[in-house]
Amino acid sequence: MLPFRNLEGAAASLGRPLAPAETLWFRYSVTMPDFHIYAHSFFLLLCLFSLCPLPLVLMEAMGVSVLRRFKKQPNVRVPFSRVVQCYRDVVAVLLLVVAPLQLTSYPLLKVRRAATTTTTATAAIC
Template identity: 40%
Template sequence: MLPYATLQEAETAFGRSLTCAETLWFNYTANKSDYSLYCHAIPLLFLPSILVPLFYVLIELLFPIASYKIQPKIKISLYDNFKCYLVVTRTFVLIVAPTLLISYPSIKVRLI
């Protein structure tokens, strides 16, 4: 929960008016619990773990980057890349996300 009940209290505490992004975030989070805000960490961790490998695979398919690789003679097929991607994504969904959700009480104790 936010320590400020209204926008005016937040502006007074900061000593300035809030920016548009800060106002939107305040309105979005004003009535949400700490746990629901903590759950926002899962998509923030999940999106990069999905997008970065796809970006790498696309670059490897479209451009010849073999000369910049540590092992340039090793060529991994698209199928093997996709299989690895699915394993990593499944691991995140089945292990990392539930661990984050379950570990919230211990993290909250540490932050207090």
């Protein structure tokens, strides 16, 4: 959960008004539990792994000659079916390995954060 309950508190802690994107995210996530916000990181990874290679895939599919000088084997063309198979393999790894690892590591992060807070509070008392 966010430490602020309203937009004014968030803006006051930053010392400036919130940007439109920050306001949108605040309204979306203010009542959401921490785990749900943390789970968004998997979908961000999925989007990144899908969108970042897209320009290269399209240029390869169209046969853009600029790419040839950067390839190790410039005369080899990768068929689109192999590109799709590679994408499926990457998504399978994301779903079978990365997603469970991300979601099971959350309690560890939560415990570590609580332990750090407790240690800091104990040190302040002593």
